Amino acid sequence: MSKKSNLPQPTNAELEILQILWKAGPSTVRFVNEQLSEQQEKEIRYTTTLKLMQIMTEKKLLSRNTDTRTHIYLAEAVQGDTQKALLKRFVDATFQGSAMSLVMQALGNHETSQQELDEIKALIEKIEKR
Amino acid sequence: MSKKSNLPQPTNAELEILQILWKAGPSTVRFVNEQLSEQQEKEIRYTTTLKLMQIMTEKKLLSRNTDTRTHIYLAEAVQGDTQKALLKRFVDATFQGSAMSLVMQALGNHETSQQELDEIKALIEKIEKR
DNA sequence: TTGCATTTACGAAACTTTTCGTATATTATT
DNA sequence: AATAATATACGAAAAGTTTCGTAAATGCAA
Numbered sequence: 583m584s585k586k587s588n589l590p591q592p593t594n595a596e597l598e599i600l601q602i603l604w605k606a607g608p609s610t611v612r613f614v615n616e617q618l619s620e621q622q623e624k625e626i627r628y629t630t631t632l633k634l635m636q637i638m639t640e641k642k643l644l645s646r647n648t649d650t651r652t653h654i655y656l657a658e659a660v661q662g663d664t665q666k667a668l669l670k671r672f673v674d675a676t677f678q679g680s681a682m683s684l685v686m687q688a689l690g691n692h693e694t695s696q697q698e699l700d701e702i703k704a705l706i707e708k709i710e711k712r
Numbered sequence: 713m714s715k716k717s718n719l720p721q722p723t724n725a726e727l728e729i730l731q732i733l734w735k736a737g738p739s740t741v742r743f744v745n746e747q748l749s750e751q752q753e754k755e756i757r758y759t760t761t762l763k764l765m766q767i768m769t770e771k772k773l774l775s776r777n778t779d780t781r782t783h784i785y786l787a788e789a790v791q792g793d794t795q796k797a798l799l800k801r802f803v804d805a806t807f808q809g810s811a812m813s814l815v816m817q818a819l820g821n822h823e824t825s826q827q828e829l830d831e832i833k834a835l836i837e838k839i840e841k842r
Numbered sequence: 843t844t845g846c847a848t849t850t851a852c853g854a855a856a857c858t859t860t861t862c863g864t865a866t867a868t869t870a871t872t
Numbered sequence: 873a874a875t876a877a878t879a880t881a882c883g884a885a886a887a888g889t890t891t892c893g894t895a896a897a898t899g900c901a902a
């Protein structure tokens with residue numbers, strides 16, 4: 583049984599921060615801010631990032647260790663769960679709930695390598711077996 | 713060669729209107745407004761829908777026939793193209809560009825019927841053949 | 843033709859999300 | 873100890889999206 587985490591869904595800007603924390607693990611505001619600025623190739627003010635991360639902490643998307651002066655932030659939202667929830671919302675809005683339409687669209691449009699196709703085939707087999 | 717339509721990506725509210733027009737074909741504001749109100753099971757003011765559709769016309773997402781007093785609106789954004797573009801944006805933001813992660817996620821989490829699985833297998837075969 | 847209902851036009855309020863500036867506190871440097 | 877650098881707190885501006893109210897035009901009905 584997985585814990586039902588009733589976290590609010592992150593906004594776009596919040597999601598970008600989560601991606602960084604998921605990838606890098608617990609980090610400081612400064613680090614996250616640098617990563618963000620790099621990605622958008624445009625300087626983002628330090629306090630902008632700070633504010634966002636404070637809001638996210640309020641929303642429980644993040645937690646932080648305040649023992650040291652420089653706080654260390656940690657993603658509380660789980661990557662898989664979050665992606666799943668966002669995917670559902672997106673599919674509902676864009677493909678009117680038909681996950682299959684989306685998969686077909688993704689497979690059809692995307693340059694899919696043989697290896698990736700094999701992975702999917704393997705997954706399908708696994709699903710069929712259960 | 714498909715015409716490269718450089719339309720802005722629709723917002724959520726705009727997407728809902730597009731869905732209705734894609735499904736029903738050219739329609740009046742009143743019809744769209746009724747459909748919307750039904751979907752959200754909450755009355756949406758007529759002028760709200762009107763305003764949105766006017767904005768969308770400005771953005772070229774829609775066009776309209778103004779010969780009669782009651783204008784008839786038509787979706788200019790093509791469903792497939794729009795879904796494709798939105799999908800790309802979503803995959804970039806949520807799965808960091810990995811369409812495969814998304815497909816795996818969608819297949820894994822979704823209750824997928826045998827028939828749907830067969831469809832996917834058929835599609836994969838088609839892709840492998842080309 | 844007079845008035846009633848419906849439509850469009852349009853500005854602006856209401857909300858949400860994002861960005862930033864300033865004040866204040868803490869730590870490091872000279 | 874004084875100064876500089878860096879951190880957090882916080883309010884509010886800025887920007888984007890959605891909703892609505894009012895006015896003016898148009899067509900229909902009494």
